[in-house]
Amino acid sequence: MAGMTSRSAAKLIRPLVRVLHAYVPGEQPKIKGLVKLNTNENPHPPSPHVLAAVRAAVDGRLRLYPNPTAQALREKLAKLHRCQPENILVGNGSDELLALATRCFVEPISLEGRATRVPKKNQPGTRVARPSEAVQYFTPSYSLYPVLADSHGAAKNAVPLKPDFSLPSVAELRRGGQWDFRAALTFVTTPNAPSGRGHSTAELGALCHAQKGVTILDEAYVDFAAEHALPLAFKHPHVLVSRTFSKAYSLCFQRVGYFVGHPALIVALDKIRDSYNVNGLGQIAALATLDDLPYYRRNFQRIIATRAWLGRELAALGFEVLPSQTNFILARPPKFPAATWLEKLRVRKILVRWFKQAEVRDYLRITIGTEAEAAALVWAARKILSAR
Amino acid sequence: MAGMTSRSAAKLIRPLVRVLHAYVPGEQPKIKGLVKLNTNENPHPPSPHVLAAVRAAVDGRLRLYPNPTAQALREKLAKLHRCQPENILVGNGSDELLALATRCFVEPISLEGRATRVPKKNQPGTRVARPSEAVQYFTPSYSLYPVLADSHGAAKNAVPLKPDFSLPSVAELRRGGQWDFRAALTFVTTPNAPSGRGHSTAELGALCHAQKGVTILDEAYVDFAAEHALPLAFKHPHVLVSRTFSKAYSLCFQRVGYFVGHPALIVALDKIRDSYNVNGLGQIAALATLDDLPYYRRNFQRIIATRAWLGRELAALGFEVLPSQTNFILARPPKFPAATWLEKLRVRKILVRWFKQAEVRDYLRITIGTEAEAAALVWAARKILSAR
Numbered sequence: 033m034a035g036m037t038s039r040s041a042a043k044l045i046r047p048l049v050r051v052l053h054a055y056v057p058g059e060q061p062k063i064k065g066l067v068k069l070n071t072n073e074n075p076h077p078p079s080p081h082v083l084a085a086v087r088a089a090v091d092g093r094l095r096l097y098p099n100p101t102a103q104a105l106r107e108k109l110a111k112l113h114r115c116q117p118e119n120i121l122v123g124n125g126s127d128e129l130l131a132l133a134t135r136c137f138v139e140p141i142s143l144e145g146r147a148t149r150v151p152k153k154n155q156p157g158t159r160v161a162r163p164s165e166a167v168q169y170f171t172p173s174y175s176l177y178p179v180l181a182d183s184h185g186a187a188k189n190a191v192p193l194k195p196d197f198s199l200p201s202v203a204e205l206r207r208g209g210q211w212d213f214r215a216a217l218t219f220v221t222t223p224n225a226p227s228g229r230g231h232s233t234a235e236l237g238a239l240c241h242a243q244k245g246v247t248i249l250d251e252a253y254v255d256f257a258a259e260h261a262l263p264l265a266f267k268h269p270h271v272l273v274s275r276t277f278s279k280a281y282s283l284c285f286q287r288v289g290y291f292v293g294h295p296a297l298i299v300a301l302d303k304i305r306d307s308y309n310v311n312g313l314g315q316i317a318a319l320a321t322l323d324d325l326p327y328y329r330r331n332f333q334r335i336i337a338t339r340a341w342l343g344r345e346l347a348a349l350g351f352e353v354l355p356s357q358t359n360f361i362l363a364r365p366p367k368f369p370a371a372t373w374l375e376k377l378r379v380r381k382i383l384v385r386w387f388k389q390a391e392v393r394d395y396l397r398i399t400i401g402t403e404a405e406a407a408a409l410v411w412a413a414r415k416i417l418s419a420r
Numbered sequence: 421m422a423g424m425t426s427r428s429a430a431k432l433i434r435p436l437v438r439v440l441h442a443y444v445p446g447e448q449p450k451i452k453g454l455v456k457l458n459t460n461e462n463p464h465p466p467s468p469h470v471l472a473a474v475r476a477a478v479d480g481r482l483r484l485y486p487n488p489t490a491q492a493l494r495e496k497l498a499k500l501h502r503c504q505p506e507n508i509l510v511g512n513g514s515d516e517l518l519a520l521a522t523r524c525f526v527e528p529i530s531l532e533g534r535a536t537r538v539p540k541k542n543q544p545g546t547r548v549a550r551p552s553e554a555v556q557y558f559t560p561s562y563s564l565y566p567v568l569a570d571s572h573g574a575a576k577n578a579v580p581l582k583p584d585f586s587l588p589s590v591a592e593l594r595r596g597g598q599w600d601f602r603a604a605l606t607f608v609t610t611p612n613a614p615s616g617r618g619h620s621t622a623e624l625g626a627l628c629h630a631q632k633g634v635t636i637l638d639e640a641y642v643d644f645a646a647e648h649a650l651p652l653a654f655k656h657p658h659v660l661v662s663r664t665f666s667k668a669y670s671l672c673f674q675r676v677g678y679f680v681g682h683p684a685l686i687v688a689l690d691k692i693r694d695s696y697n698v699n700g701l702g703q704i705a706a707l708a709t710l711d712d713l714p715y716y717r718r719n720f721q722r723i724i725a726t727r728a729w730l731g732r733e734l735a736a737l738g739f740e741v742l743p744s745q746t747n748f749i750l751a752r753p754p755k756f757p758a759a760t761w762l763e764k765l766r767v768r769k770i771l772v773r774w775f776k777q778a779e780v781r782d783y784l785r786i787t788i789g790t791e792a793e794a795a796a797l798v799w800a801a802r803k804i805l806s807a808r
């Protein structure tokens with residue numbers, strides 16, 4: 033292969049891509065016997081009905097293109113959520129939809145444009161986009177949002193949650209002066225990740241009511257929570273709710289997520305997606321999942337029960353465990369720094385997640401596994417604490 | 421749901437999305453007994469080995485995320501093409517990769533920027549992007565390219581192929597004055613679609629040598645051609661070859677395509693893709709496909725033989741059949757306009773494709789089906805011609 037210096041390659045690649053720090057997904061190692069509690073997968077398999085439906089579809093039809101709009105799935109989801117198929121857009125996982133939304137609703141800041149921005153009053157000298165151009169989100173929340181903004185060349189507005197990871201009220205946001213009620217796109221992870229904290233539909237409703245731009249309620253973990261905010265997507269034309277089959281419905285491998293919202297937003301997003309964005313077996317798996325919801329609801333109850341047990345056990349060992357409405361918990365470990373715990377657990381073949389961001393660097397994020405996996409974690413934690 | 425006027429929705433959506441005409445995929449109707457020759461799918465099923473491998477993978481692992489970089493598949497493809505995994509990027513079909521390339525290599529024209537462009541000498545008064553910002557392609561070719569440019573807000577430079585759909589030489593392109601040798605991104609469909617015409621590696625090599633920006637040789641149909649241009653991706657650091665498992669390898673349903681090229685370009689593209697862009701069963705299907713290439717090669721020979729037979733039969737009925745190196749033929753039908761033929765064939769449950777663009781509106785694009793499907797088409801054409 034002909035050589036290419038990094039300098040000549042650089043000329044071919046857009047400056048914003050050259051400087052981009054890509055999103056870093058949790059590890060997916062293939063180590064035998066590993067207790068994998070790092071990427072919030074459901075520890076239980078898909079229902080036998082789903083596995084049978086997918087297996088039955090593996091035949092000559094793989095040669096054909098899948099339905100380009102996932103129409104049958106949209107219809108079934110519409111029935112479930114008591115809306116129309118026109119309110120639903122299916123994606124290659126919800127990550128694809130979050131990226132599409134960024135490109136659909138937010139004008140990038142051009143290189144020429146950057147120089148001409150009027151600075152905000154309270155941040156003299158900084159280059160700030162017009163309100164309509166910002167991608168806005170709370171910190172900490174899903175670490176993909178800033179990557180999506182950077183990939184698109186959009187301005188970012190990251191605003192801290194309260195110290196206990198709860199949502200600031202609209203009044204608090206107004207007083208704080210940093211929140212942009214006119215941001216083109218606002219992402220709210222609800223329940224929050226990585227903290228696990230739930231947000232009430234009442235608080236979310238007040239926030240949505242105050243926002244002028246598109247607001248995405250990213251409900252990736254909502255099936256493990258006390259409340260969901262879907263009514264807000266039907267009440268407010270600028271609100272989209274994001275859901276996924278990955279975590280709650282044990283289909284990470286298959287890549288199926290969806291948006292619920294106003295048809296005008298759905299049509300716009302639909303225009304810029306890849307024609308055949310959702311693979312056919314993924315569509316079939318998701319359809320079969322919706323035929324067997326009681327299986328999954330039992331499964332959610334089991335995970336919620338394990339979450340309660342794990343929280344109590346870790347608290348008894350000296351962990352500070354935050355309240356969780358998700359299939360993971362955020363916990364501040366005793367005795368050693370969290371990063372040291374990550375390594376000590378890994379040595380014992382238990383993989384959890386640690387984030388280096390300031391707000392959460394003292395914590396471990398631990399996926400709720402099976403009862404046996406949770407017990408293995410508690411056992412390992414006890415060993416680590418008693419080792420000398 | 422609260423009402424939203426088209427005016428208030430419009431404020432939420434980027435102007436370029438509002439005016440965008442989305443790509444229109446070929447129909448995927450579910451009509452029983454339909455002879456479907458409209459979207460270039462392979463008429464033969466995946467190999468039994470592939471079906472068995474996918475079926476065997478449908479178990480509890482669906483709950484887990486797939487390998488985020490499709491690493492095993494990259495390694496196997498690298499072995500096949502005698503390069504390194506670092507030369508390979510796997511996508512959710514090659515469409516995803518073509519879209520990623522547009523966003524990775526082409527600077528969009530900002531709204532502010534549009535007004536400040538210096539017009540090209542030979543097009544006074546028109547707003548033309550700097551050469552480095554153009555998405556360039558020949559017409560006719562894959563009709564997705566202009567949609568990708570428009571979705572991204574990039575300038576387009578569409579340059580006609582020669583009247584017989586062959587590639588203009590570099591000298592001819594220079595004389596023509598319209599071709600931009602400094603375009604940030606150039607797409608070449610090779611063999612061409614929708615004409616089916618093949619381009620020699622020698623001609624493609626001369627073009628690649630002359631281009632300064634990233635050049636994508638889109639080889640979606642190359643397995644049905646006499647030559648492929650993969651060596652050019654290893655010779656020129658700015659050349660990417662695009663391949664897909666969809667058509668030749670009977671895996672449209674599964675969404676797997678890939679780029680081959682210089683690691684510096686691959687790394688840049690990798691940064692902006694979704695973390696888990698390729699579904700797990702798709703990865704497994706593609707891996708198993710590479711274990712059974714002789715099955716597919718026999719299948720290509722069969723399609724090529726049917727292509728020759730179909731071409732002769734249609735020519736005998738008065739069709740002007742263009743030479744094809746793909747799994748479809750472009751043919752100008754006798755007696756009725758092509759759009760009328762589309763309808764007359766549809767009445768007989770045979771679906772082919774017709775494009776309204778000026779260069780090809782007199783033609784039908786007909787996928788090479790099985791021997792029986794090709795015979796059904798010839799039989800129907802004969803009936804249509806003899807009807808009074």
